[in-house]
Amino acid sequence: MKIEAQLFLYGILFFIPVGLIYGFWSGGEAVGTVGIPLVGGLVGMIGGYFALLARRIDARPEDDELGEIEQGAGNQGTFSPWSWWPLVVALAGSIAFLAMAAGWWLMVPAAVLGVVGLVGWMFEFSRGQHAH
Incomplete structure (x- = not known):
């Protein structure tokens, strides 16, 4: 889960500055000036949740940089193929x-x-x- 947390937390570094730049260049246009930094807050919340989750669960094969494909073999979950x-x-x-x-x-x-x-x-x- 560490890569997922990093992916979303890096979104903060993109959306907050872009929102501030957009607000400056657009002269304070209301929707984008508020909306883009709020997207930064949303990705921050998701990234924070993934970071907390990464501390609670064991490392997965995806988290190992030297991991092999066969380490992830086996059941990945329960899915219903015939559900209406x-x-x-x-x-x-x-x-x-x-x-x-x-x-x-x-x-x-x-x-x-x-x-x-x-x-x-x-x-x-x-x-x-x-x-x-």
């Missing part, structure tokens, strides 16, 4: 965007469908009390 729940969430998102164009009343079924899709996706592999 992302489709339900995407449908809810598309209905929510349609609500902004066609009518705000569509936001209610979009929110309900989105909650159902997210709960189904979260508990897809649950066993025991929450199995379905």
